[in-house]
């Protein structure tokens with residue numbers, strides 16, 4: 099981060115340091131819940147600071163604050179992951195792990211001040227390998243009729259905005275319209291690790307790939 103850190107960013111850094119204490123399965127669940135509450139409350143302060151930054155047209159600061167929002171999301175998700183694992187809910191914990199991973203990558207994209215988080219992402223990848231069993235990922239290929247830019251609403255490619263880049267505190271993404279499913283495939287490196295095989299048929303029901311428990315077949 100740059101040398102002249104604003105008081106707001108100093109406060110943010112202190113909150114992060116405090117929350118990081120609880121990023122372990124061994125920490126007390128009640129204290130972890132408290133840490134989540136503090137972060138969620140601070141998320142609102144970031145939104146207010148962001149509104150001011152946008153009003154002042156301070157794009158660099160708005161993007162820095164976007165990164166702060168991503169870091170907050172990542173910390174909350176990681177804390178929830180540990181809590182859910184202790185509650186015997188590994189499928190839900192997996193969702194939080196993936197949220198934490200994606201938000202960490204987003205923070206690095208939001209502003210150069212978060213480049214150091216690449217290392218934190220390696221920690222999350224290690225958790226994926228060491229805590230969870232191997233997953234089978236699915237990817238769906240879609241045919242897109244129309245692609246709209248999320249920043250200006252123009253047909254994507256006609257404007258100068260680039261997907262995954264930050265603009266005044268917002269990421270550019272493509273709004274896909276008129277979607278139709280082309281194919282579904284098993285892949286090794288999916289775009290979204292939440293798309294995975296969760297159950298498979300066995301005698302007497304379905305086996306949960308995460309817990310290995312046989313569950314009754316639902317009618318849905």
Ligand SMILES: [Zn+2]
Nearest residue numbers: 247250257259
């Ligand atoms: Zn655009």
